[in-house]
Amino acid sequence: MTATLALAPAAVPTPPAKRDQKTVHRIAFLALLAGTALLYLWNLTATGWGNDFYAAATQAASQSWKALLFGSLDPGNTITVDKPPAFLWVSGLFAKAFGFSSWTVLAPQAFEGVAAVGLLYATVKRTSGPLAALFAGAAFALTPVATLMFRFNLPDALLVLLMVAAAYCTVRALENANGWWLALAGVAIGFAFLTKMMQGFLVLPALAPAYLLAAPTSVGKRLLHLLGAGLAVVVSAGWFIALVELWPADSRPYIGGSTNDSLWELAIGYNGLGRIFGGSGGGPGGGGMGGDMGGNGNIGFGGETGLGRLFGASMGPEISWLLPAALIGLGAGLWFLRQAPRTNRTRAALVVWGGWVLVTGAVFSFMSGITHPYYTVALAPAIAALVGITGSELWRGRAHFPVRMALTAMVAATGVWGFILLDRTPDWTPWLRWVVLVVTAIAVAALVFGLHRKWLVGVLVAAALLGTSGYALATAAIPHSGSIPLSGPRSQQGGGMGMREGSSSTEVVQLLKATDTEWAAASVGAQGAASLQLASGRPVIAIGGWNGSDPAPTLDEFKALVAQGKVGYFVSGGGGGRGGDSGIAEWVAATFQARTVGGQTIYDLTG
Structure with missing residues (x-):
């Protein structure tokens, strides 16, 4: 009897309507x-x-396995980037496999985005069905x-x-209290740490309580x-x-952004507490660039701290x-699920995603170290x-007046706020904000008066996604x-440290291409050095790392x-934010003869 019952569900054919519905989904x-x-x-x-x-x-990683492992700025492995290298493992391997080019530098992130959208769909579908999952995936993609x-x-x-992978694994673990799925969520968070350090941990206060609760x-x-x-x-x-x-x-290369060549110190300092509290951890090299980077109203640094930061001129349109x-x-x-059983899956999902928004949003709103809107x-x-x-x-519960009013409030808030955001760029497609407002008004009126027709679903989706879609396409x-x-039509209006990149004259690039030394050149700061390396295809030492302040290489080492x-040329004006602290530029200027090539001052270190 038991065996018969166990086999019975498999013998029942799926109704054609359900098969068609699955195909549509x-x-x-x-x-x-x-x-x-x-x-x-x-x-x-x-x-x-x-x-x-x-x-x-990424270029260095495509040329050197050690550079790939450590995230070095050049294939000679002088200094690393100021982040852990997990994301460079992906782009570096991609460039090794398909050759280094603009496409192999950028495409890995695009594929990661497609994967993230697909994984979010799969996560939401497990708790709320395919329609909710489709909307969530589309809304995410079009942010x-x-x-x-x-x-x-x-x-x-x-x-x-x-982080989405960690949420997916947590939702899977919640279904039947599976410790292995929860452990996989931990693995995803660990590698998120190796991607951007402490920021990867911001979802932990959402995932752990959800599992403990449900x-x-x-x-x-x-x-x-x-x-x-x-x-x-x-x-x-x-x-x-x-x-x-x-x-x-x-x-091995020096750990860029750290004060003592330590990845742990980088995680706790510049990329950890320094990001949240500012102060001595607020900039590369541990000093000099701390303070409230967002409190000066600069769009590129997040704007004023506080509850309104996520809605402000810097982060709001993002x-x-x-x-x-x-x-x-x-x-x-x-509120509506307040009396649901402890293991209710919908409420557990709200704890996962809601905790994620509240904790991460609070940190971004009040962090006073280096903060950028794209975070x-x-x-x-x-x-x-x-x-x-x-x-x-x-x-689903729209027949009940309180539920319908909550849905109406969501739609109205989205439309009105979308109008305000679009009005901040009044010269860009000015008609769009009025369309958003009209569609929202239609949706709100239909909900209030109980006109619950199928066409209303399309109007609701349009009211929600028109504004963000326009900005995403721009x-x-x-x-x-x-x-x-x-993002959006404002593109590069941010300003602030690092908005510019170094530039290289054709004549200097040709000189570097002709070198046969281990490093074609050296330049203070990573911006100029990176530009020279990308243009010439030859290794260039970024003295002092990102902004020229890291103690690598030292004067004696150089x-x-x-x-x-081992070094062909020294190129001045590399774009180091602080001009370098090592004394290397001064020593080069006092020891070697300067000449101007293509408008840039260079020193031949082999003569």
Whole structure:
């Protein structure tokens, strides 16, 4: 009897209507992925190298396995980038496999974006069905800052993919209290740490409480599983830190951005507490660039700190299009589910995504160290998931007046806020904001008066996505470069440190191409050095790392390299933010004869 019952469900044929529905959903999902790929890959190489700093590191990784491992700025392995290298492992291997080019520098991030959208769809579908998942995936893909980051070579693309992967694994673990799935979530967070250090941990205060609250097992097993996941985080993040700390310092590159050649210090200082609190950890090299980087109203540095920061001139157009709706939906969802069983999966999903938004949003709102608007891409999947889940659930319960009013509030807030955001760029497609407002008014009126027809679903989706879609398409249409790219039609209006990249004259580039020394040249600061290396295809030492302030190479080390005939030229005006602290530029100027080539001052170090 037991065997018969076990086999019975398999013998029942799937009704044709359900088969057709599954086919439609499958086609819609494939269309979502195809549309996302088109948005992120279309005319991608118009951006050129994107961020020269990281493009040079990808170039180095394509030429040297050690540079790939450590994330070095040049294949000679003088100094690393000021981030852990996981995202460079992806682009470096891609460039090794397909050759170094603008496309191989930028395409990995686009593919990571498509994967992140697909994984978000899969995550939301498990708790709320395919329609909520489709909306969440589309809203995520069309978030302007997501379109920006998945078409640009910064660490945030891989970071977001790994955080979505952690959420997916957590949702899988919640279904049947599976400790192995929770451990995989820990592994994803560990590698997120190896992508952008402490920022990868911001989702932990959402994932861990969700499992502790809702996993269908005893408290003891829940705590044990969380302990195992925590161990997975430590192991998957700690192996590389241990590798760097144990590797002889004289046979690996200097850890850029650290004060003492330590990856651990970089994680805790410049890329950890320094980002949140400013002060001595606020800039590369641990000193000199701290303070409240966002409090000066500079668009490129996040604007004023406070609760309104995510809605302000800097971060608002990047991420906040659906943020009001997400917050309203989160509050309404938790209220309506307040008496649901502890293991209710919809509420658990709200804890996952809502905790993600609240914790990460609070950190971004109040952090006073170096903050850039594109950091907000870390909020995009959670905001999209919240709106998809709560919008779908509220639509199902629309027959009840309080539920319908909550849905109406979400729609109205989205439309009005979209109008305000579009009004901030009044010269760009001025008609769009009025269309958004009209469509929103139609949707609100239909909800209030109970006109619940199928066409209303399309109107609701249009009201939610018209504004953000327009900004996303404008983002994809504009090439981006530098260190602080901005989304939408405003493109490069940010300003601030790192908005420019170094430039190289044709004559200097030809000189470097003709060299046969281990390093073609050296220049203070990574911006100029990266530009020279990318243009010439030859290794260039970035003295002092990102802004010229790191103690690598030291003056004595550089003198030894020159004495051994390993460096061809010294190029002045490399774009180092502080001009260098090592005294190398002064020593070169006092020791070698300067000459001007193509408008740049260079020194021949081999003569």
